[in-house]
Amino acid sequence: MIASKRQIHPLVGILLSITITIYALVFAKSFNTLYVLLGIYLLFILLGFYKAALRVMPLSIVIVGIFALLTFLVSKSLESFYPLLNRILGLMLAIIPGMNIRPSDLTRCLNQMHVPKAISLGMLIALSFIPLLKGEIKKIKEAIKIRGISKFNLSLFYRAFLVPLATRISSISDTLTLSLEGRGFKMNAKSSIYKKVKLKTIDIILIIFITSIMIVGAIL
Structure with missing residues (x-):
């Protein structure tokens, strides 16, 4: 987006x-x-x-x-x-x-249509995750460049890129889970729409x- x-x-x-x-x-x-x-x-x-x-x-x-x-x-x-x-x-x-x-508008629109929360929430997470993932990859590449690690050195590039990326993705998923629990999110609970999409x-x-x-x- x-x-x-x-x-x-x-x-x-x-x-x-x-x-x-x-x-x-x-x-x-x-x-x-x-x-x-x-x-x-x-x-x-x-x-x-x-x-x-x-x-x-x-x-x-x-x-x-x-x-x-x-x-x-x-x-x-x-x-x-x-x-x-x-x-x-x-x-x-x-x-x-x-x-x-906007991913948030798409979620609101799906909620207005009474689409199951599992689908609307899943689409919101998927659409929001892609820009976030691009930002994390950019940060990791900048860190690799600062350390002077060549991307042609596969052994070092693997440890400097893939390992931090996997760790960061795991951290983001944990944060998302805690955020949903902290806000009292429930799949079967009745929800209201704060801002309708028109x-x-x-x-x-x-x-x-x-x-x-x-x-x-x-x-x-």
């Missing part, structure tokens, strides 16, 4: 991701699909989701470049690459809505414009 002032309603974000993916797969052979996907990409940027959009771009360029090269080497032509290009861009574009969903104007705008762009692209 990308830190941004613009946040999408969790259900809207999931729905948009699925819709964009399906559209890119179904209409992959149409050249107009490329313009549709580019239009949606520009829409995300104009509506304030530029951080996630720009972060997805380098990965998209690398993947597209690799598959374009492989396609050219095999078929000696890039004509058959257009469907693959649309599929790749569609999948990359579908990531953007998910990057602008549809915002930006969610409605996204649904209307993205749907309109897809319909126009499918008709033309």
Whole structure:
């Protein structure tokens, strides 16, 4: 998840991701699909989701470049690459809505839908754990660099990286368990929602414009 002032309603974000993916797969052979996907990409940027959009771009360029090269080497032509290009861009574009969903909002939304706590809590932990894990890995790598340990020295790198990482993960899980117990969390207890997640104007705008762009692209 990308830190941004613009946040999408969790259900809207999931729905948009699925819709964009399906559209890119179904209409992959149409050249107009490329313009549709580019239009949606520009829409995300104009509506304030530029951080996630720009972060997805380098990965998209690398993947597209690799598959374009492989396609050219095999078929000696890039004509058959257009469907693959649309599929790749569609999948990359579908990531953007998910990057602008707060894990806490997703949990609240699931609780509003009376989803079992085991599922909502599990998703919250999973989504929150990934950024935390990235931060811990970065700290460990910085510590290794300060100590002058080379990553090519496997014996030292193993002890300096994997062992501290495993220890830290175990410590985080223990802290999480104690936090739940300390707050009196119970799986079967009735819970109240402190802040309900509601549809915002930006969610409605996204649904209307993205749907309109897809319909126009499918008709033309």
